[in-house]
Amino acid sequence: MxxxxxxxxxxxxxxxxxxxxxxxxxxxxxxxxxxxxxxxxxxxxxxxxxxxxxxxxxxxxxxxxxxxxxxxxxxxxxxxxxxxxxxxxxxxxxxxxxxxxxxxxxxxxxxxxxxxxxxxQIKKIRGVINKFNEDNINGFKKILYEMTEDNSKKIFQQIND
Amino acid sequence: MxxxxxxxxxxxxxxxxxxxxxxxxxxxxxxxxxxxxxxxxxxxxxxxxxxxxxxxxxxxxxxxxxxxxxxxxxxxxxxxxxxxxxxxxxxxxxxxxxxxxxxxxxxxxxxxxxxxxxxxQIKKIRGVINKFNEDNINGFKKILYEMTEDNSKKIFQQIND
DNA sequence: ATAATTAAGTCAATATGGCTGACCTAAATA
DNA sequence: TATTTAGGTCAGCCATATTGACTTAATTAT
Missing domain, CATH: 1.10.10.10 (Winged helix-like DNA-binding domain superfamily/Winged helix DNA-binding domain)
Known part of the structure; x- marks a missing residue:
């Protein structure tokens, strides 16, 4: 069940x-x-x-x-x-x-x-992701990205060319 | 290089x-x-x-x-x-x-x-993780956990028995 | 050439969510 | 009995945000 x-x-x-x-x-x-x-x-x-x-x-x-x-x-x-x-x-x-x-x-x-x-903040992130593999890190980034609203996605793309 | x-x-x-x-x-x-x-x-x-x-x-x-x-x-x-x-x-x-x-x-x-x-918030999280596999989701949780300071880890454990 | 729009600034008032410091009461513990 | 602990309260302060109204200067559209 x-x-x-x-x-x-x-x-x-x-x-x-x-x-x-x-x-x-x-x-x-x-x-x-x-x-x-x-x-x-x-x-x-x-x-x-x-x-x-x-x-x-x-x-x-x-x-x-x-x-x-x-x-x-x-x-x-x-x-x-x-x-x-x-x-x-x-x-x-x-x-x-x-x-x-x-x-x-x-x-x-x-x-x-x-x-x-x-x-x-960079050191903190690096210190953490050091313990994880490429797949987990890419997953983490993608999940965060998907957590954002459409407007934030647009702005994120804009500021990153 | x-x-x-x-x-x-x-x-x-x-x-x-x-x-x-x-x-x-x-x-x-x-x-x-x-x-x-x-x-x-x-x-x-x-x-x-x-x-x-x-x-x-x-x-x-x-x-x-x-x-x-x-x-x-x-x-x-x-x-x-x-x-x-x-x-x-x-x-x-x-x-x-x-x-x-x-x-x-x-x-x-x-x-x-x-x-x-x-x-x-639950729906938002579910909607997002639906698109990912078990390994990615567990990775996401673990990365977030590792992002926290020791004191927050302690409190997190406390409130979750 | 004039009108409308846009980018930016400003003044004033208000709300939320934090903080410190000082002080108090009542109950538990040493 | 003295001390510590849990909680409360008053007062003032600061940071970050909001709305609304209004202004100036420059650009764009008609």
Missing amino acids: ADLNNLISPFFLNDKEVRKVIELIFFSYRDFTSGPDKILEKLSFGRAHHRVIYFVGKKNNITIKELLSVLQITKQSLSRVLNQLVKEKFIIVSTGVDKRTKKLSLTEKGKNLESELSTI | ADLNNLISPFFLNDKEVRKVIELIFFSYRDFTSGPDKILEKLSFGRAHHRVIYFVGKKNNITIKELLSVLQITKQSLSRVLNQLVKEKFIIVSTGVDKRTKKLSLTEKGKNLESELSTI
Whole structure:
């Protein structure tokens, strides 16, 4: 009776097992950001600053509009965080060919911080996937990808050419 | 030269590939919580309420202290959220055998909300893992588990007996 | 050439979810 | 009896997000 699902679907997780996955997503996300958060705190920065620095570092000369579409926050929310980063010279702003637009890039100082923060997360991921095989790692990436909504998939493709 | 790593380690992700994983973690987490968030918003609740409801549902008669150790927030932060949930009869409080402690459980109303919220996430996970094989799914769970810190591992084990 | 749209910025108010510090009560334990 | 533990509370603060209204300057469409 309980094994009926295995006759239909090749592999089935019951609610209890799926709930464990929910919990692991919660715990792992929290722990994944806690390292960078400690460094950001010393600079009186938060999660929001990391996200801005990350995506500006990812796509040099990104515009405000593009950044907003990635972060999915309002321009008022972005404004405060971005202005702080510009004022403290982590990010430099220039005018685009279309003079209505602005292009954002990391300064050397910004690149150093970006690197410091990302290195923690890169090392954590490498340390973990070291213990797994190619198939598991590709599976992990694909499952994460499938967990995202269509709009996120589109943005993910955009920022990765 | 670039393939040198493959001679040493069985599988290696370069920085660019690891950064994709960082992005997928960000996008997938955001999208994973967006469904429940819409329902919570109608009740003037937020992420914090969901977490409390989830873990009270998970472990019936959980104490304040236990809940705090899972959530890793201060009792002042928990207080506001929990009091709202009690006032609006999603959670019921009773006194423990040790009369200093309190035991929290979901009311029927609370169970209904918990179920509504969790069902969204359970369905999302099932919909995704349906497309993968047993090995990939087990790999996914294990990678998430390894992404957590020791303390989270301990708590995860505790709440799952 | 003018009108409409777009990119960006700003002001103000509001909500949520965290935090610290100080202090309190009641119950259990040493 | 003294100390520790579980829980609560008051006050103030900060970060991150929201909505709405309005502005400026530049580009594009009519």
